[in-house]
Amino acid sequence: xxxxxxxxxxxxxxxxxxxxxxxxxxxxxxxxxxxxxxxxxxxxxxxxxxxxxxxxxxxxxxxxxxxxxxxxxxxxxxxxxxxxxxxxxxxxxxxxxxxxxxxxxxxxxxxxxxxxxxxxxxxxxxxxxxxxxxxxxxxxxxxxxxxxxxxxxxxxxxxxxxxxxxxxxxxxxxxxxxxxxxxxxxxxxxxxxxxxxxxxxxxxxxxxxxxxxxxxxxxxxxxxxxxxxxxxxxxxxxxxxxxxxxxxxxxxxxxxxxxxxxxxxxxxxxxxxxxxxxxxxxxxxxxxxxxxxxxxxxxxxxxxxxxxxxxxxxxxxxxxxxxxxxxxxxxxxxxxxxxxxxxxxxxxxxxxxxxxxxxxxxxxxxxxxxxxxxxxxxxxxxxxxxxxxxxxxxxxxxxxxxxxxxxxxxxxxxxxxxxxxxxxxxxxxxxxxxxxxxxxxxxxxxxxxxxxxxxxxxxxxxxxxxxxxxxxxxxxxx
Amino acid sequence: xxxxxxxxxxxxxxxxxxxxxxxxxxxxxxxxxxxxxxxxxxxxxxxxxxxxxxxxxxxxxxxxxxxxxxxxxxxxxxxxxxxxxxxxxxxxxxxxxxxxxxxxxxxxxxxxxxxxxxxxxxxxxxxxxxxxxxxxxxxxxxxxxxxxxxxxxxxxxxxxxxxxxxxxxxxxxxxxxxx
Numbered sequence: 001x002x003x004x005x006x007x008x009x010x011x012x013x014x015x016x017x018x019x020x021x022x023x024x025x026x027x028x029x030x031x032x033x034x035x036x037x038x039x040x041x042x043x044x045x046x047x048x049x050x051x052x053x054x055x056x057x058x059x060x061x062x063x064x065x066x067x068x069x070x071x072x073x074x075x076x077x078x079x080x081x082x083x084x085x086x087x088x089x090x091x092x093x094x095x096x097x098x099x100x101x102x103x104x105x106x107x108x109x110x111x112x113x114x115x116x117x118x119x120x121x122x123x124x125x126x127x128x129x130x131x132x133x134x135x136x137x138x139x140x141x142x143x144x145x146x147x148x149x150x151x152x153x154x155x156x157x158x159x160x161x162x163x164x165x166x167x168x169x170x171x172x173x174x175x176x177x178x179x180x181x182x183x184x185x186x187x188x189x190x191x192x193x194x195x196x197x198x199x200x201x202x203x204x205x206x207x208x209x210x211x212x213x214x215x216x217x218x219x220x221x222x223x224x225x226x227x228x229x230x231x232x233x234x235x236x237x238x239x240x241x242x243x244x245x246x247x248x249x250x251x252x253x254x255x256x257x258x259x260x261x262x263x264x265x266x267x268x269x270x271x272x273x274x275x276x277x278x279x280x281x282x283x284x285x286x287x288x289x290x291x292x293x294x295x296x297x298x299x300x301x302x303x304x305x306x307x308x309x310x311x312x313x314x315x316x317x318x319x320x321x322x323x324x325x326x327x328x329x330x331x332x333x334x335x336x337x338x339x340x341x342x343x344x345x346x347x348x349x350x351x352x353x354x355x356x357x358x359x360x361x362x363x364x365x366x367x368x369x370x371x372x373x374x375x376x377x378x379x380x381x382x383x384x385x386x387x388x389x390x391x392x393x394x395x396x397x398x399x400x401x402x403x404x405x406x407x408x409x410x411x412x413x414x415x416x417x418x419x420x421x422x423x424x425x426x427x428x429x430x431x432x433x434x435x436x437x438x439x440x441x442x443x444x445x446x447x448x449x450x451x452x453x454x455x456x457x458x459x460x461x462x463x464x465x466x467x468x469x470x471x472x473x474x475x476x477x478x
Numbered sequence: 479x480x481x482x483x484x485x486x487x488x489x490x491x492x493x494x495x496x497x498x499x500x501x502x503x504x505x506x507x508x509x510x511x512x513x514x515x516x517x518x519x520x521x522x523x524x525x526x527x528x529x530x531x532x533x534x535x536x537x538x539x540x541x542x543x544x545x546x547x548x549x550x551x552x553x554x555x556x557x558x559x560x561x562x563x564x565x566x567x568x569x570x571x572x573x574x575x576x577x578x579x580x581x582x583x584x585x586x587x588x589x590x591x592x593x594x595x596x597x598x599x600x601x602x603x604x605x606x607x608x609x610x611x612x613x614x615x616x617x618x619x620x621x622x623x624x625x626x627x628x629x630x631x632x633x634x635x636x637x638x639x640x641x642x643x644x645x646x647x648x649x650x651x652x653x654x655x656x657x
Contacts, residue, residue: 031620032516032619032620033619033620036516036619036620158551158555164559164560165560166555166556166559166560166562167555168556168562168564169552169555169556169574169575169578170556170564170565170567170574171564172577174578175577175578175581178577178578178581178582179581182581182582182584182585185585185588185589186584186585186588189588189589189592190588193592193595197516197517197618200618201516201618201619203618204615204616204617204618204619205615205618205619220596220601220602220603221601221602221603221604221605221606221609222601222618223514223606223608223609223617224514224515224516224517224617224618225512225513225514225599226512226513226514226515226518226519226522226523226526226528227512227526227528227599228599228601229515229517229518229519229522230518230523230526230528230531231531231532231533231594231595231598231599232518232595232599233518233531234530234531234533234534234591234595235531235533235537235591235592235594235595238533238534238537238587238588238591239588239591239592242584242587242588242591243588245584246584249580249581249584253577253581454516454517454618455517457516457517457620458517458518458519462492463493463517463519464493464520465492465493465494465496465497465519465520465521465522466494466520466521467494469492470492470493470494471491471492471493471494471495471496471497471498472494473494473498
C-alpha cells in the first residue's frame with residue numbers, strides 16, 4: 001500500500017496544469033462501495049412524493065385517455081381524426097416522426113459515444129437508452145393504427161394468407177415496418193444487455209425475497225466472471241456498432257417515405273439526412289428535459305455533472321446548426337430549382353395561410369433559440385437548458401407539422417386544396433402517448449438502476465487497475 | 479443432498495491487486511480458475527490468456543443469414559410466387575432488396591451477438607455455487623474474487639490456500655457445490 005501512495009504523489013507531479021485537465025466523470029472521487037450505494041439508492045429507497053405527483057397524471061393519461069382515444073378510433077374509423085382529403089397524413093404521422101426522433105438521441109448517446117470512447121456517456125447512457133425504448137414503442141403505434149383497419153396489420157408482414165398476397169417490398173412504407181420493428185427490438189436488446197450486470201448487483205443487494213427472486217430471474221445468473229465479461233464486452237461493442245447504424249437508417253427510411261413522393265416540399269434528396277439530424281436534435285432536447293429534473297430530484301449532481309450537461313448542450317448546438325443549414329438549403333433549392341410549385345410551398349411555409357405561425361416557430365426556436373447555447377452562461381444554467389430543451393421539442397414538432405401538412409394542404413391543383421385541423425381525438429391520443437411514455441419512464445427510474453452502475457465504476461480512478469487509487473503498484477504502466 | 483468441493487475463493491480489494499494476483503495464479507500453473515469482478519477490468523483478458531471472443535462469429539453468421547434470407551424472401555414473394563409489377567420496374571433486382579435486407583442484417587447481427595454472448599457464457603443459469611457464499615454478494619459491489627476450481631489438476635486444499643493467501647487474498651474460503 002505504501003508503494004501506491006508514493007505512486008499517487010508522483011502521478012500528481014506529472015499531471016498537467018488544472019486548466020488542461022479533463023473534468024472527472026464522477027465528482028468527489030468516491031470509493032467503489034460508496035458509488036454503488038449512491039447509484040442504487042433511488043431504486044431501493046422509499047418512493048418520494050414527487051414521483052407520485054408525476055406518476056399519477058401520467059398513469060391517468062396512459063390508462064384512461066390513451067385507451068379511450070385508441071378504442072374510439074379503432075371502432076369508428078380514421079375519420080374521427082381531422083385527416084381528410086387532401087391532408088391524409090395528419091397528427092398521426094407528425095407524432096410518429098416526432099417519437100422516432102426522440103428515440104434517436106438515446107441511441108446516439110449510448111452507442112456512438114461508446115464507440116468514440118467518451119467516458120462521460122456511462123452516466124447518462126442508460127437513461128438515454130430507456131428513452132429510446134419507450135419512445136419507439138409510442139412511435140410504432142401510430143402507423144399501426146393509421147392504416148385504418150388495425151386488425152389487418154399482419155398483412156404488412158410476409159405471412160402467408162388466404163388472399164395469396166405478399167407485401168410490396170419496393171415501397172419505403174414497407175421498409176418502415178421493418179425499420180421500426182428492428183429499432184424497437186435492437187434497442188430493447190441493447191438496453192437489457194446493459195442492464196444484466198446491474199440487475200445482478202440489485203439481486204445481491206436486495207433485502208426481501210421477492211426482490212431477490214425478481215432481480216435474480218432477470219439477471220440470468222450473472223456472476224461477473226472475467227470470461228463472461230470478455231464475451232459480454234465483445235457483444236456490447238457489436239451491439240453499439242449496429243445501433244449506430246440504426247440511428248442513421250431508421251430516420252433515413254422515414255425520410256424516404258416523403259422524398260419518394262412527387263409532392264412539392266417533399267421531393268428532395270436532402271430528406272434522409274434532414275430527418276436523421278432532426279431526430280437527433282429533437283432527442284437531445286428530450287434528454288435535457290428528462291435529465292435536468294431527475295439529476296436534481298434523485299440527488300445525482302455529482303454523477304451527472306455540469307460538465308456532462310455542458311457536453312450535451314454542445315451536441316445539441318451542433319445538431320441545431322446542421323438543422324439550420326438544412327433549412328437554408330431547402331429554401332435555397334426551392335428558389336434555385338425554378339419550380340413554381342416548390343416556390344409556392346416554401347413561400348407559404350412562412351407567409352401562407354393558417355400554418356404560417358408554425359413556420360415561424362420552427363425558425364424562431366430551432367434556428368434562433370438554439371444559438372443561445374453558444375454562451376457558457378446559458379450552458380451552465382440548468383433552468384435555461386431545461387426551457388431550451390422543452391422549446392426544441394415544440395420546435396421540432398412544428399417542423400414535422402409544417403413538412404407533413406404544409407405540403408399536403410395546397411398541392412398542384414387549387415381545386416384540390418383543403419385544410420387540416422386536429423380533432424380532440426388526435427390531441428387525446430398524443431396526450432395518451434406522452435402519458436404512457438412518462439409512466440413507463442417513471443417505472444423504469446423507480447425499479448431499475450437508472451445509471452449503468454458497472455460501467456460508471458469502471459471509468460473511475462478506483463476502478464482503473466493502472467491508477468494508484470485502483471491498486472496499481474510502483475512500476476506499473478500508467 | 480451431496481456436497482462436492484467446487485473450489486477455493488479469495489477476496490481482493492482493488493482491480494490493481496486482483497490483476498497482479500491473477501498474474502501469479504497463472505504463473506503458478508493453474509488452468510481452471512476465474513476472476514470475478516463488478517466491472518470489466520482493463521488488462522485482465524491478457525492475464526487470463528483469452529483470445530478474441532467468438533461472439534463476433536455468432537453475430538456475423540446471424541447477420542449474413544438474415545441478409546440472404548430477406549433477399550430470397552423478396553425474390554420469392556415479389557417475383558416468383560406472385561409476380562408484382564410496380565412502376566414498370568423489374569420483378570426482381572438485387573439493389574431493390576437492399577434496404578429491407580440491410581435492416582434485417584442489423585436485427586440478425588444484434589440477436590446473434592446476444593445469443594452468442596449467452597451461449598459462450600452458458601447463461602442463463604438459475605444457480606451458481608458461488609452465489610451461496612454471503613461474501614460473494616460483494617463481487618458485484620466493490621470486491622474482486624479469484625476462484626480456483628477443484629477440478630484443476632494442481633488443486634489441493636492446503637497448497638492452493640497457501641498460494642491464495644501469499645498473493646494477498648483475504649477471506650480465503652472453501653466453496654461447495656450443493657446438488
